[in-house]
Amino acid sequence: MSTILETRGLTHIYGAGTPFERKALDHVDLKIEKGEILGVIGHTGSGKSTLIQHFNGLLKPDEGEVLLDGQSIWNEKGKCARETRFRVGLVFQYPEYQLFEETIAKDIAFGPTNMGLPQDEINERVLESMRAVGLDENMANQSPFALSGGQKRRVAIAGILAMRPEVLVLDEPTAGLDPQGRDEILGLVRDYHKQSGATILIVSHSMEDIAGLADRLLVMDHTKVLFCDTPRAVFSHANEIIAAGLDIPMITKVMLELKKRGHDVDTSVYTVQQALDALRACKAKGGAR
Amino acid sequence: MLKDITIGQFFPGDSAVHRLDPRVKIVLTVAFIVLLFLAEGPISYALIVAFLAVIIGISRISPGLVVRGLKPILFIVVFTAVLNLFYTPGEYLWQWGFLHISREGIRLAIFMVIRLMLLIIATSMLTYTTSPIQLTDGLERLLSPLKKLHAPVHELSMMMSIALRFIPTLIEETEKIISAQKARGADFESGSLVQRARAMIPILVPLFISAFRRADELATAMECRLYRGDIGRTRMKQLKIARVDICAMVICAALFTAVLLLRRYGL
Numbered sequence: 256m257s258t259i260l261e262t263r264g265l266t267h268i269y270g271a272g273t274p275f276e277r278k279a280l281d282h283v284d285l286k287i288e289k290g291e292i293l294g295v296i297g298h299t300g301s302g303k304s305t306l307i308q309h310f311n312g313l314l315k316p317d318e319g320e321v322l323l324d325g326q327s328i329w330n331e332k333g334k335c336a337r338e339t340r341f342r343v344g345l346v347f348q349y350p351e352y353q354l355f356e357e358t359i360a361k362d363i364a365f366g367p368t369n370m371g372l373p374q375d376e377i378n379e380r381v382l383e384s385m386r387a388v389g390l391d392e393n394m395a396n397q398s399p400f401a402l403s404g405g406q407k408r409r410v411a412i413a414g415i416l417a418m419r420p421e422v423l424v425l426d427e428p429t430a431g432l433d434p435q436g437r438d439e440i441l442g443l444v445r446d447y448h449k450q451s452g453a454t455i456l457i458v459s460h461s462m463e464d465i466a467g468l469a470d471r472l473l474v475m476d477h478t479k480v481l482f483c484d485t486p487r488a489v490f491s492h493a494n495e496i497i498a499a500g501l502d503i504p505m506i507t508k509v510m511l512e513l514k515k516r517g518h519d520v521d522t523s524v525y526t527v528q529q530a531l532d533a534l535r536a537c538k539a540k541g542g543a544r
Numbered sequence: 545m546l547k548d549i550t551i552g553q554f555f556p557g558d559s560a561v562h563r564l565d566p567r568v569k570i571v572l573t574v575a576f577i578v579l580l581f582l583a584e585g586p587i588s589y590a591l592i593v594a595f596l597a598v599i600i601g602i603s604r605i606s607p608g609l610v611v612r613g614l615k616p617i618l619f620i621v622v623f624t625a626v627l628n629l630f631y632t633p634g635e636y637l638w639q640w641g642f643l644h645i646s647r648e649g650i651r652l653a654i655f656m657v658i659r660l661m662l663l664i665i666a667t668s669m670l671t672y673t674t675s676p677i678q679l680t681d682g683l684e685r686l687l688s689p690l691k692k693l694h695a696p697v698h699e700l701s702m703m704m705s706i707a708l709r710f711i712p713t714l715i716e717e718t719e720k721i722i723s724a725q726k727a728r729g730a731d732f733e734s735g736s737l738v739q740r741a742r743a744m745i746p747i748l749v750p751l752f753i754s755a756f757r758r759a760d761e762l763a764t765a766m767e768c769r770l771y772r773g774d775i776g777r778t779r780m781k782q783l784k785i786a787r788v789d790i791c792a793m794v795i796c797a798a799l800f801t802a803v804l805l806l807r808r809y810g811l
Contacts, residue, residue: 352750365746370729
């Protein structure tokens with residue numbers, strides 16, 4: 256696999272020079288592989304939202320650099336190519352609040368239109384991304400403001416998908432949704448990944464949400480990277496994760512409790528299936544009763 | 545960026561200036577503005593500048609911040625200075641077509657620049673050191689005699705505190721929307737004036753929708769807490785004139801007298 260996004264010594268300070276000065280990122284070094292799903296987890300204020308806004312050049316690093324395909328996204332003149340925004344698609348938190356057009360189709364077409372694509376290609380992309388987020392094609396001419404919250408969010412996500420970004424970054428895509436809506440959105444992300452093979456970054460403060468989805472997890476704590484590894488490796492540091500104010504999946508907690516009670520089980524599991532396998536393995540060894 | 549706008553912002557602190565009664569602060573600020581336009585000579589202005597400098601020092605607000613707060617009105621200051629410079633009649637020192645510079649013009653331009661800057665600094669100091677709630681509370685109390693004339697003083701001050709309260713929220717919201725639309729390739733920096741105006745639509749529509757939504761939510765929240773307006777409403781924080789307020793009034797009275805005396809001698 257090759258690296259698509261990389262940060263080197265990335266540092267960001269908000270309100271430099273005012274009484275409200277605050278460091279949001281402190282020398283973050285990171286490599287994101289092409290085609291992977293990376294889960295970004297961190298407590299409120301850990302710097303995760305600041306981090307992802309550096310990936311498409313919305314924020315400028317105060318120190319360090321961001322490389323897309325090996326090239327810095329900021330040129331010598333201190334400018335960021337607009338193309339970066341199309342290559343790294345960023346879906347903000349509560350994206351439904353950015354809808355503004357009269358029809359769903361027009362709103363989704365905003366990104367592709369800004370890319371300067373021909374009209375028939377725009378239309379094709381609008382329909383394609385509506386399908387990708389599970390919206391019916393004959394809704395294209397409805398007003399987005401008449402939709403439910405969950406559907407509005409799908410329209411907003413489709414607006415980014417229509418730019419066909421190489422890297423898709425989603426900031427808390429499940430925030431404020433009911434459990435069913437949450438599962439649907441996460442399912443969409445999984446399907447989209449399977450279909451397009453795009454690199455996906457998904458930010459959340461819920462371990463449960465993304466542990467089963469991500470290939471690797473990036474755990475942020477107080478402006479720094481705490482861990483960046485496979486979920487299994489990350490959850491083997493359960494105590495440090497809890498110390499960072501984050502929760503671990505329920506099933507991992509169960510296994511930790513079993514271990515505490517003297518059963519020799521693997522505590523790095525994070526799905527029910529893995530737990531089952533671990534328990535079987537334990538039984539085969541003759542440990543569990 | 546929008547966040548750099550410091551006019552009207554409040555910087556919490558615990559200095560003597562912060563602790564002054566908001567009524568006293570408002571009245572003294574108004575008096576100070578009057579004083580600015582009464583002052584005529586360089587000595588008076590030196591006195592006023594020294595006075596402001598001491599206040600900034602006591603309040604522990606960084607002077608750099610105060611100066612930066614002047615940036616947004618720089619255009620108005622320059623514009624006023626130019627107008628005064630070229631259009632004041634008097635003894636002409638230089639003339640070209642309809643443009644002329646007179647001795648009085650130069651004098652007036654310099655004084656206008658100083659006055660405007662001091663005016664902004666003084667009023668900024670009021671908002672820098674007074675929380676919006678205190679500010680509107682003070683205003684409501686100051687204007688309360690008008691209630692006898694059935695002026696909706698309480699309602700107006702409530703509207704003002706709500707408006708002040710929502711300025712930072714809406715600025716934050718605007719920045720978020722700008723970022724989100726930029727992420728979709730929106731371009732606000734290039735193109736003709738018409739194109740730039742059109743580029744504002746993706747910001748303004750979501751902003752208005754969210755402002756209405758917030759207003760609606762706030763109204764519900766206020767109603768849930770049985771807000772019924774002014775009648776029978778009591779206050780948690782009673783405004784009281786303390787020793788520090790009397791000190792401030794005495795100092796300002798002294799400054800006022802000094803400037804008026806200097807004015808008699810044209811200094």
